[in-house]
Each structure stands twice: as structure tokens, then as C-alpha cells.
Amino acid sequence: MIERILILGTGLLGASTGLALRAAGFTGSIIGWDKDPGQAQEALARRSIDSVAANALTAAEASQLILLATPVYAILDWMEQLAPILGPSHLITDVGSTKALISQAGNRLFNDPGRAGFLPGHPMAGKEVSGAAQADAGLFQGAVWIFTSESESESAKENPPVMSFQSAELAASWRKWVEAIGCRTLDLEAKRHDELVAWVSHLPQFLATALTALLQTELGNAPELTAVGGRALREMTRLGSSPYSMWRDVALTNTEAVAAALQALEQRLAHLRENLRTPELRDEFDLANRFRKG
The missing domain is CATH 1.10.3660.10 (6-phosphogluconate dehydrogenase C-terminal like domain)
Structure with a gap:
């Protein structure tokens, strides 16, 4: 069961996810962090998050699920920073608009014994405007939330990535919350x-x-x-x-x-x-x- 969530990136998608989770009945804690302190404070004012993290990495260690809600290259950078400090009781997921590089990095950095789990994701929802001020609890209603896997290489077939039991439980719980906020889930290979x-x-x-x-x-x-x-x-x-x-x-x-x-x-x-x-x-x-x- 997910009780502590950290949202890294409290813009439109990150802040909307927080609002949607609350509207769907999530009662755990939701912490936010953004490189723009103004966005984090706006998300807090709109009750998308419960508090603003003073230090993102420290907050990640204290959380169970970390949602990376930033542009793709920032997601990749966060993955590199989080990999050494998180363990099998953590799950990282994201909302990146492209998935090949993210899925490859996920299999390289996570989903191995002793490491955190990683579940690449992409909600097909959004607006032509950005920022926490545009956050909407209903943004994901009727949308598809895609989860991806890396296209299977020969090395991956020989040594397939495997989440820890704890991470796998968090992944299953996150999929249920995605459905609870109004989405239909779809699994695809990252290249496709x-x-x-x-x-x-x-x-x-x-x-x-x-x-x-x-x-x-x-x-x-x-x-x-x-x-x-x-x-x-x-x-x-x-x-x-x-x-x-x-x-x-x-x-x-x-x-x-x-x-x-x-x-x-x-x-x-x-x-x-x-x-x-x-x-x-x-x-x-x-x-x-x-x-x-x-």
C-alpha cells in the first residue's frame, strides 16, 4: 500500500496528479518539490501537495513512490541521482513524453536485486499551458496512462530485469491508483x-x-x-x-x-x-x- 508519495516537478502534470489522487480518496502524504520554488508554493496553495520538500533527495528516501513529473532530460538526471540512494522498498515512476531513453535507463539503474523498482509511465493527457496554476483534478478522466518496457535485447532476455517484491507491490498499487483517477492503462514496448x-x-x-x-x-x-x-x-x-x-x-x-x-x-x-x-x-x-x- 502506498502511503508516502513524492512528486518531483509540481507543474501541470505533477500538480494535477496530486489533486486527482486526493479526489480519488488517497489519504497518505504527498510531498512536492520543484526547481522553481514558486511552482511548488502554488501547488501547495492549491492543495495538490501537503508540503514542500526542503531537500528532494532526502524526501525521496523517506517516500515509497517517487513520481518524476519533469521534462525528459530532467527525468533522466533524477534517475541517475536517485539510483544510489534508493532501495527495494522504493518505486520510481514518471510521466515522460518519450520512453525509449527512460526505459533503457530504468533497466540499467533499477529493477535489480537490492535496487529500487522503476515503472516508466506516460499519461496521454495535458493542456497547451503549463504550471501548477493550471492543475486540474479531472485532467486524467477518460485518458490512457501508458506503461512501457524496453524492447527486449538479447542481454535482457538472458538477464531480465526483476523488481523486488516490495517494489512490485508498489507498482501494482500505483496501477490501481492510476485507474482510480480515471485512466485506462495500456502496456507498450518503449520503441512502439x-x-x-x-x-x-x-x-x-x-x-x-x-x-x-x-x-x-x-x-x-x-x-x-x-x-x-x-x-x-x-x-x-x-x-x-x-x-x-x-x-x-x-x-x-x-x-x-x-x-x-x-x-x-x-x-x-x-x-x-x-x-x-x-x-x-x-x-x-x-x-x-x-x-x-x-
């Missing part, structure tokens, strides 16, 4: 996860960013723009307001898959441009409608 999210999450973001930047360049602050654009403009550019800090690590850690998706989109746009006056344009609309109906 990164391939899929490149198409369904990362590509829409970079498309929205490119479109919004293009509109800024071509039309700027034209006074009639908002009225003419209407709902289509608002919906298509909503993600365009996402901050670079949220997406830098995604671009750096899933470069190949994102680049492949962007290249495929470029080819599709070129096909549309070349067929604006042919029946093939109708075929593209038919395909798009078929996808939505499916």
Missing part, C-alpha cells in the same frame, strides 16, 4: 510507444506550431483575423501556444520518429497542393472522413 506518439501527439503539436508561426509571419496582427478565422482558427492554433520548454526534450529524444512523421506530412501536403483541381482531392477528404468515423 515513441513511434505511435510521434504520429498522434507530437506531429499535431509541430503542425500547430508551424501553422501558427506561419500565420504570424504572413498575417501578423491583422485586426480582422480573429473574426475571419473563427472556430477553425482557434482550434487549429490552440496547440500553437504551447511553450518550447514543454517540447524541446520531445524533439531531442524522439527525433527520428518525429522527423519521419513530418516528412510524410510534407509529402501529403504536396499531394494536396498538386491536386487542388483534380478528383484526387475528394479522395483525400474521403480518407480523412473514414479515419474520423473509425
Whole structure:
């Protein structure tokens, strides 16, 4: 049973997790820490956490579950810092947007006799804005929370990573809490996860960013723009307001898959441009409608 949780990173996802756990009936202690003290204090004011840790590593040792709710490279850095000080009675999990590097590091640093357990995770939930002030207890309702494993190499098949009994119990308990806050869980290999999210999450973001930047360049602050654009403009550019800090690590850690998706989109746009006056344009609309109906 999980009774003590530390959330490292009290931004949107971290603070929302704290609120969601409380709404679902979690009665244990939730401690928070953030590199930005203002974010930690905002999370405390919103009752996403019970207290702010003075020292993150000391608080981690005193906790059972440590949730890493930071950008991907910060998650990797925390994993390196936590590995030497935590043991088999601890479980570390995360909400990182890409999973290959995180899963590899998890198997290297954890999930061995005498070491803490590590359960890579990624909730498919969020907003185009960040920060504890935007935290929402209902953020995860109806979402999928993905748990990943590293693609099995020959060495992994010969020496598969195994959590301690205590860590495995905490992992099972955490999965139940994830379901309690409104999520459906899904298990995927890390490589497959990164391939899929490149198409369904990362590509829409970079498309929205490119479109919004293009509109800024071509039309700027034209006074009639908002009225003419209407709902289509608002919906298509909503993600365009996402901050670079949220997406830098995604671009750096899933470069190949994102680049492949962007290249495929470029080819599709070129096909549309070349067929604006042919029946093939109708075929593209038919395909798009078929996808939505499916």
C-alpha cells in the first residue's frame, strides 16, 4: 500500500496528479518539490501537495513512490541521482513524453536485486499551458496512462530485469491508483510507444506550431483575423501556444520518429497542393472522413 508519495516537478502534470489522487480518496502524504520554488508554493496553495520538500533527495528516501513529473532530460538526471540512494522498498515512476531513453535507463539503474523498482509511465493527457496554476483534478478522466518496457535485447532476455517484491507491490498499487483517477492503462514496448506518439501527439503539436508561426509571419496582427478565422482558427492554433520548454526534450529524444512523421506530412501536403483541381482531392477528404468515423 502506498502511503508516502513524492512528486518531483509540481507543474501541470505533477500538480494535477496530486489533486486527482486526493479526489480519488488517497489519504497518505504527498510531498512536492520543484526547481522553481514558486511552482511548488502554488501547488501547495492549491492543495495538490501537503508540503514542500526542503531537500528532494532526502524526501525521496523517506517516500515509497517517487513520481518524476519533469521534462525528459530532467527525468533522466533524477534517475541517475536517485539510483544510489534508493532501495527495494522504493518505486520510481514518471510521466515522460518519450520512453525509449527512460526505459533503457530504468533497466540499467533499477529493477535489480537490492535496487529500487522503476515503472516508466506516460499519461496521454495535458493542456497547451503549463504550471501548477493550471492543475486540474479531472485532467486524467477518460485518458490512457501508458506503461512501457524496453524492447527486449538479447542481454535482457538472458538477464531480465526483476523488481523486488516490495517494489512490485508498489507498482501494482500505483496501477490501481492510476485507474482510480480515471485512466485506462495500456502496456507498450518503449520503441512502439515513441513511434505511435510521434504520429498522434507530437506531429499535431509541430503542425500547430508551424501553422501558427506561419500565420504570424504572413498575417501578423491583422485586426480582422480573429473574426475571419473563427472556430477553425482557434482550434487549429490552440496547440500553437504551447511553450518550447514543454517540447524541446520531445524533439531531442524522439527525433527520428518525429522527423519521419513530418516528412510524410510534407509529402501529403504536396499531394494536396498538386491536386487542388483534380478528383484526387475528394479522395483525400474521403480518407480523412473514414479515419474520423473509425
